[in-house]
Amino acid sequence: MILSIEQVSISSRENKIVDNVSLSVGEGEWFAIVGQSGSGKSLLSQAIGQMLPTNLKVEGKIHFKGSELLSLSRKQFQTIRGKKIAYIFQDYQSSFTPFRTIGQHFDEYLRTHGVSDAKRRRIESIYALGSVGLDENLYKKYPFQLSGGQLQRASIAIALTLSPDLLIADEITTALDSVSGHRVLELLAKKQKETGCAILFITHDWRHVRRYANRLAVMKDGEIVESGGKHRILDHPKHEYTKQLIEAAPILGQGLPSGLQEVEKR
């Protein structure tokens, strides 16, 4: 297990937002967290990178490759962020600083993580852009000159440049149209095969879960109501809430919700 979250609770001063959540993500696995808005899935993902606002308190343990993340100091954490754990967010427009070019984002990112040679930084960035199917001349462009799909590809490129062990994708397709969304996810799946990183995939779209995830957890009101393999949960949901969710997203065609063919009874 590359990441295991043990009994993590996140609470503000008034109430508990995430309550006693445990889950674990294996190496090279695509793990999906499904839940409606406000179920605490984004906060949970931010807790992994110690990205929570200061007014929220985290309890519990988060193990990542043998080290306990919540006990690390801020300095130690800066080397893990970006290098070992990378994030991609939903809002591609504001994921880039508006007055800096795509290239400057790459450059700064690589320099922070110890690539001191400017030429090498440039070559690596352009290679990374190419690997997500983006043109070299985007290197000099400003974020507002790119389309949404291009920006989200660029953020994938940046996130994967240093081949992190864990990629946390927080509703990355929500703001894209469904065609661009699928293309971005295809790309992500391809990159995952190449780099072998684990993906913690936060979504509320069953189509993506059905197609890409290996395992998943369903969150509701800050608790995980059900978790397990994709086929088990999609085809044989136990919890009432999971059943409701799956029924709310009808599928076309035959077969089980997870895409498996039903065994014909003779």
Place this chain on the structure above:
Amino acid sequence: MMNGLTLRLPKLKRLSWRGIAALIGLIIILIVVIYTFVFLRHDPNLTNLDERLQNMSIQHPFGTDQLGRDVLTRLLLGAQQTIGYSLLALFAAIIIGVPFGLIAGYKRGVIDRVFMRVGDGFLAFPDTIVAIVLSGLLGPGIGNLVLAIIMIKWVSYARLVRSTVLSESQKEYVLVARTNGLSPSKIIRKHILPHIVGHVLVLASLDLGKIILLISAFSYIGLGVQPPTPEWGAMLNESRPYFQSRPELMIYPGLAIVAVVLLTNMAGDYLRDHFDVKKEVQ
């Protein structure tokens, strides 16, 4: 340096003639002031009672004052005092205020609360009171006046910067920069600071006029620049007894103050419009 402050400035559309005129006027005044520094025909402090209260002449283009000193020379040197000390006060206020705002806005929590309460404390005093109390405690003089102005003005910069930082640091690119492992100081410098440059520039240019007025006003009542150093407000005060016989002695420095304050305000308005236009386009 490509990585420093790469601000994307939109094309200079809609150039208003007033803004241009103001900027050109300010530049001309600055050039004249610097030129005066190098080239002086008369000693500004040399009294010559034989030549007192003279009319315009080639020797003295604006005449002489009650002590026989050349008015033009004193007017130009007065600009150095007035504008120079105003700029000094302004820069000092910005240099103190901007980091305070940046830290308060970025760190939030307790630091923010402490910083802002300190700021509120300063803000509670009207500017004139601070200046009068300071010169009462430390004695009148331009240094104390500048100190008083800095104490009043830095708060508005801290507050302006803080509010911008508060709204900007909510945006996801700051989160992304953090997840990419950048240190807070680097995030502040590279990703947040360029946002506030425009706002600070606008506020500063509008403030400059106010500070010039403040310094002149306090010199007029004798709390600022001390005689015989030439300063516009002090010159107004010195010429007061001759108001009826030689009104131009008061008109020259008065007009100088009016012109400079007007120009800085026009430049400030222009800059404000300019940065608003940028927002509309976005």
